[in-house]
Amino acid sequence: xxxxxxxxxxxxxxxxxxxxxxxxxxxxxxxxxxxxxxxxxxxxxxxxxxxxxxxxxxxxxxxxxxxxxxxxxxxxxxxxxxxxxxxxxxxxxxxxxxxxxxxxxxxxxxxxxxxxxxxxxxxxxxxxxxxxxxxxxxxxxxxxxxxx
Numbered sequence: 711x712x713x714x715x716x717x718x719x720x721x722x723x724x725x726x727x728x729x730x731x732x733x734x735x736x737x738x739x740x741x742x743x744x745x746x747x748x749x750x751x752x753x754x755x756x757x758x759x760x761x762x763x764x765x766x767x768x769x770x771x772x773x774x775x776x777x778x779x780x781x782x783x784x785x786x787x788x789x790x791x792x793x794x795x796x797x798x799x800x801x802x803x804x805x806x807x808x809x810x811x812x813x814x815x816x817x818x819x820x821x822x823x824x825x826x827x828x829x830x831x832x833x834x835x836x837x838x839x840x841x842x843x844x845x846x847x848x849x850x851x852x853x854x855x856x857x858x
Contacts, residue, residue, distance in 0.1 A: 713790075713797065719747050720755045720793040721786055727765065728781040728838040735767075735774030755793050762792035781842060787833035797829050 726741045738756060742749040756775060759765045764784060765775045777784060790797070840846055 714794050716755060717790040717794045717797075719745075719751060720759060720789050722747065723752055723755065724759070724764070724777075724784065724789050724838055725841050727775055727777055728784075729842050731774070731776055734772060735776045737774040740774070758793045759789070762788070764788060764792055777838070781838035784838045785834055786836045786838075786841075787830065790833060797826060797833075 722745045723738075723741050726745055727736045730736050730740070730744075738749055738752045741747065742752055756765060756767075760767060760775075763778055766778045767773070767775055836846055
């Protein structure tokens, strides 16, 4: 399972805003420089993030983007969902269809489905504030207890 560049870049950019943008909006060019991300790609991502209600924009010489709600309320899952399709480890189109040609589930279907649920739960339990305050390391035991 691999996280897409869209998802990784969006999370990196949102953490940048959460860290540097508490007082003033943050320009995409500043994020691009600090995070070494392509500016044109950030522009595309921020259109989606804005549409999802995660950021707001401000025009002008000191313009840029701000978080639309406190960083304690923005979950990593929300960011990933805004810019990309949800992560999944199965090859099924939905939970109700099978992954094999006959419409049946393969023998490892439940294993991959559970992995998808654990990853989703992990991202749903981490906020931008957790990342800014470096509270992610060592969280997996606690997160697995919350997901279970």
